[in-house]
Amino acid sequence: xxxxxxxxxxxxxxxxxxxxxxxxxxxxxxxxxxxxxxxxxxxxxxxxxxxxxxxxxxxxxxxxxxxxxxxxxxxxxxxxxxxxxxxxxxxxxxxxxxxxxxxxxxxxxxxxxxxxxxxxxxxxxxxxxxxxxxxxxxxxxxxxxxxxxxxxxxxxxxxxxxxxxxxxxxxxxxxxxxxxxxxxxxxxxxxxxxxxxxxxxxxxxxxxxxxxxxxxxxxxxxxxxxxxxxxxxxxxxxxxxxxxxxxxxxxxxxxxxxxxxxxxxxxxxxxxxxxxxxxxxxxxxxxxx
Amino acid sequence: xxxxxxxxxxxxxxxxxxxxxxxxxxxxxxxxxxxxxxxxxxxxxxxxxxxxxxxxxxxxxxxxxxxxxxxxxxxxxxxxxxxxxxxxxxxxxxxxxxxxxxxxxxxxxxxxxxxxxxxxxxxxxxxxxxxxxxxxxxxxxxxxxxxxxxxxxxxxxxxxxxxxxxxxxxxxxxxxxxxxxxxxxxxxxxxxxxxxxxxxxxxxxxxxxxxxxxxxxxxxxxxxxxxxxxxxxxxxxxxx
Numbered sequence: 460x461x462x463x464x465x466x467x468x469x470x471x472x473x474x475x476x477x478x479x480x481x482x483x484x485x486x487x488x489x490x491x492x493x494x495x496x497x498x499x500x501x502x503x504x505x506x507x508x509x510x511x512x513x514x515x516x517x518x519x520x521x522x523x524x525x526x527x528x529x530x531x532x533x534x535x536x537x538x539x540x541x542x543x544x545x546x547x548x549x550x551x552x553x554x555x556x557x558x559x560x561x562x563x564x565x566x567x568x569x570x571x572x573x574x575x576x577x578x579x580x581x582x583x584x585x586x587x588x589x590x591x592x593x594x595x596x597x598x599x600x601x602x603x604x605x606x607x608x609x610x611x612x613x614x615x616x617x618x619x620x621x622x623x624x625x626x627x628x629x630x631x632x633x634x635x636x637x638x639x640x641x642x643x644x645x646x647x648x649x650x651x652x653x654x655x656x657x658x659x660x661x662x663x664x665x666x667x668x669x670x671x672x673x674x675x676x677x678x679x680x681x682x683x684x685x686x687x688x689x690x691x692x693x694x695x696x697x698x699x700x701x702x703x704x705x706x707x708x709x710x711x712x713x714x715x716x717x718x719x720x721x722x723x724x725x726x727x728x729x730x731x732x733x734x735x736x737x738x739x740x741x742x743x744x745x746x747x748x
Numbered sequence: 749x750x751x752x753x754x755x756x757x758x759x760x761x762x763x764x765x766x767x768x769x770x771x772x773x774x775x776x777x778x779x780x781x782x783x784x785x786x787x788x789x790x791x792x793x794x795x796x797x798x799x800x801x802x803x804x805x806x807x808x809x810x811x812x813x814x815x816x817x818x819x820x821x822x823x824x825x826x827x828x829x830x831x832x833x834x835x836x837x838x839x840x841x842x843x844x845x846x847x848x849x850x851x852x853x854x855x856x857x858x859x860x861x862x863x864x865x866x867x868x869x870x871x872x873x874x875x876x877x878x879x880x881x882x883x884x885x886x887x888x889x890x891x892x893x894x895x896x897x898x899x900x901x902x903x904x905x906x907x908x909x910x911x912x913x914x915x916x917x918x919x920x921x922x923x924x925x926x927x928x929x930x931x932x933x934x935x936x937x938x939x940x941x942x943x944x945x946x947x948x949x950x951x952x953x954x955x956x957x958x959x960x961x962x963x964x965x966x967x968x969x970x971x972x973x974x975x976x977x978x979x980x981x982x983x984x985x986x987x988x
Contacts, residue, residue, distance in 0.1 A: 654843040
């Protein structure tokens with residue numbers, strides 16, 4: 460009985476504080492948009508395993524989605540009210556325009572942070588580090604990008620990997636036939652049906668594709684890293700107030716070590732332990748309160 | 749909206765060349781597919797009106813099959829599924845050795861799909877002619893083939909120019925679906941420009957303007973054609 464009373468009192472007090480804060484603060488940009496509509500629009504991918512993809516029930520799940528759920532919680536706390544989440548499917552081509560025009564407020568996928576993209580949008584802390592590699596059939600005899608001479612490769616439209624492979628092929632004078640595909644699932648389908656000899660994207664996504672394949676033992680990820688791709692959640696440009704909310708929760712996850720259990724949940728069954736590079740990145744981004 | 753506009757990129761190398769090459773693919777897919785659509789569509793459309801019941805049934809089956817499956821699904825079937833259904837050697841040839849498999853899959857798919865729509869226009873054109881004319885033809889001693897060649901088809905084709913304009917415009921717009929099987933036509937190229945420059949709105953605006961321009965040219969040509977084809981005394985021939 461005593462506890463119940465204290466609980467009610469605490470609830471009442473915190474509610475009073477929150478209303479005070481909410482009425483006293485005026486929000487701008489994304490926070491204002493979310494506050495006015497009561498809804499945060501979360502952009503998600505459909506086949507970026509294990510970052511952001513659809514489960515059997517066609518609901519978005521994954522490492523980036525879990526991080527975004529945390530961010531939404533932080534936004535709810537800041538605004539002092541429960542914020543509804545609306546998921547919007549996006550792909551490599553639509554993510555930047557949809558973020559810029561306000562269709563989504565945050566992108567939770569597998570997006571490389573690069574400076575050209577920063578001309579249009581902004582990024583929160585780096586949450587994963589990977590790079591371009593090749594996915595091939597085990598009996599293909601392809602070990603490095605140079606072995607693609609005279610062969611064919613599928614590349615997903617709008618990815619940094621597409622540009623990386625095209626650039627390397629041009630520099631090294633490798634003649635390779637390029638099939639431009641819509642997304643990772645279609646790229647893997649092209650490889651499975653023997654239409655191409657290789658598919659290329661970030662190596663972690665390639666492991667994800669293998670883990671979802673019917674005969675995972677037939678495929679392998681091969682070669683050296685052909686690019687450096689740090690992933691980050693995307694937010695709108697010139698909105699440091701919202702970016703701060705996102706980064707504050709990410710830093711909190713890094714500080715408390717909660718990031719490790721979220722990481723394990725998605726990467727353990729793929730046998731991809733956290734790389735030293737990512738561990739260092741996380742340490743560096745654990746800014747003090 | 750927070751956005752840094754830069755229309756200049758549309759006219760700088762290599763992005764302008766990409767858009768021009770995209771336009772080239774769009775036009776060549778649309779025209780080649782139109783040749784298939786018009787010829788197959790004419791045969792199927794006539795088949796749907798002939799006295800022979802079996803031939804009519806085949807025509808109807810064709811139209812129902814191709815018209816009722818979404819075009820996007822058909823693209824996918826022709827490109828990904830067909831090579832797996834045929835013998836391995838043929839499938840391998842389709843996937844690896846055939847030059848430009850994306851282009852030919854797109855042309856065949858779009859052509860056969862649009863044929864089902866053209867067939868309906870041709871059928872409607874023939875059925876719109878009063879039975880008196882064909883009866884008169886038969887009375888004059890013409891065979892069924894002759895009635896079609898000398899009486900029905902010359903009148904019906906001149907009357908369906910207007911509805912065919914619609915199909916001809918649609919084939920240009922539908923050709924954009926070829927990007928889902930990797931053909932770098934206008935829409936795909938504008939997307940590529942947007943990916944390389946992140947100036948998405950400029951790139952998509954350019955594509956929109958080009959599509960509208962193509963449509964305007966097509967409409968103009970078909971309008972002229974309609975006036976040339978005008979059959980005095982028949983309805984549905986527009987202003988004069």
